[in-house]
Amino acid sequence: MSLHPPHFKPDHFRWAYDGDTGVATITLDRPEKKNPLTFDSYAELRDTFRDLVVTPDVRAIVITGSGGNFCSGGDVFEIIEPLTKMAMPELLAFTRMTGDLVRAMRACPQPIVAAVEGVAAGAGAILAMASDLRVAAPDAKTAFLFTRVGLAGADMGACAVLPRLIGHGRAADLLYTGRSMGAEEGRDWGFYQRLSDDPLAEATELATDIATGPAFAHAMTKRQLDMEFAVPIDTALEMEAQAQAICMQTNDFTRAFEAFANKRKPEFKGD
Template structure:
């Protein structure tokens, strides 16, 4: 998709707002704790893919309405139909859900998850796939796939979660499917910050605005390297970072930062 205009974007299956160079995605089926459907999975995937072509968007906040983040796949609209599908249909579905994670990781903008209440299944995966995670004390997070007879290996969980909280902790959560508290999540490094429920939206927005005011080309490079270097030996990673940093040194933002430092001023970054 090219020419994506966040100011006119109007999705069908979630809420979207754009202000101060920050896009806010709100899962908004609060009466069901914001579960995902086949359609919302696909529309979210397409949005994050489109953000590659949206330089006006410099950061993204993902949150849920009504005091919950996301309860995962809708039991009636997804789980029930899955029990009647053929293997090719099932594989098409699981690849599609995995594509949402790829799209979230692949967009250059930092993604901030603002989590309150239930954050389960695919909701926990969306939080995991974000770059930064804020939670309220009421957040209850669970990779609950084994509790419905499935593997903990879902949408990249076995690859990504151990890199956030460690292999042993990830294994315990993915085998048991148990929920963990915001305090435990912050202690383990899953959540970057725990804040009061009435402050969650404001703190997530403020953090996203801070990112949006930074050197966004360089932020995109940082995100790319964080993704790419998982599979690189240290020697190759250091060389990749040397090349990435040399590219950033050619940007106008780098020059702006130098002149601002010399003038004892705060740099104003433009993302170029």
């Protein structure tokens, strides 16, 4: 079922949709605790990203936090404490559910831009990692701090995705130590694409620029970026040949040619 973007009112975060640009903004909104996640907010975020698969009116997503922080991870008393009392079946159900959030973020066709201020820790760092692009404030501190609470760095896809973003050795540094990565370090390592004194405005501008582009082709690019992680170059070349041939059948491709031929800006409609 579609989210019906203008009328969607989630219970555990804020949602804003700009019908003129097609950009939707998800804001984690528990600023008094640096926007931690709960069992319910994990599930609602997962379901929201799943529903975006069938919500073509949304063409790009911005995810951010309120009160000068992105997300401090799982709430200590609403998640961490209950987990210490659970049996293995309940624990596995929870860890699979958190992984399903990352799956849903990667499976939704819309590019996701994270706007990060202040703390992005634990699951908050994962939300930034699972986004397609990341914009950080100069004060942003990103920490995959699972080892600090006696857990493995292997959480929510970190051991699979983070090395692909910043390299194996750098990922190992962050995942073993749980230390904070500063914004400039994150940019130098390729985790953050841009730094800005106003990361939400910068991320919204970036998402708006993406949203004016060819939505079907952007979705194809996102899918291929993920699928080509684990295939040899010959397979990747064939996958991209087929993907591009499909895009060449779209009306956006025809409109772009006609606009170029007539020396005007193309209008992409996602079809």
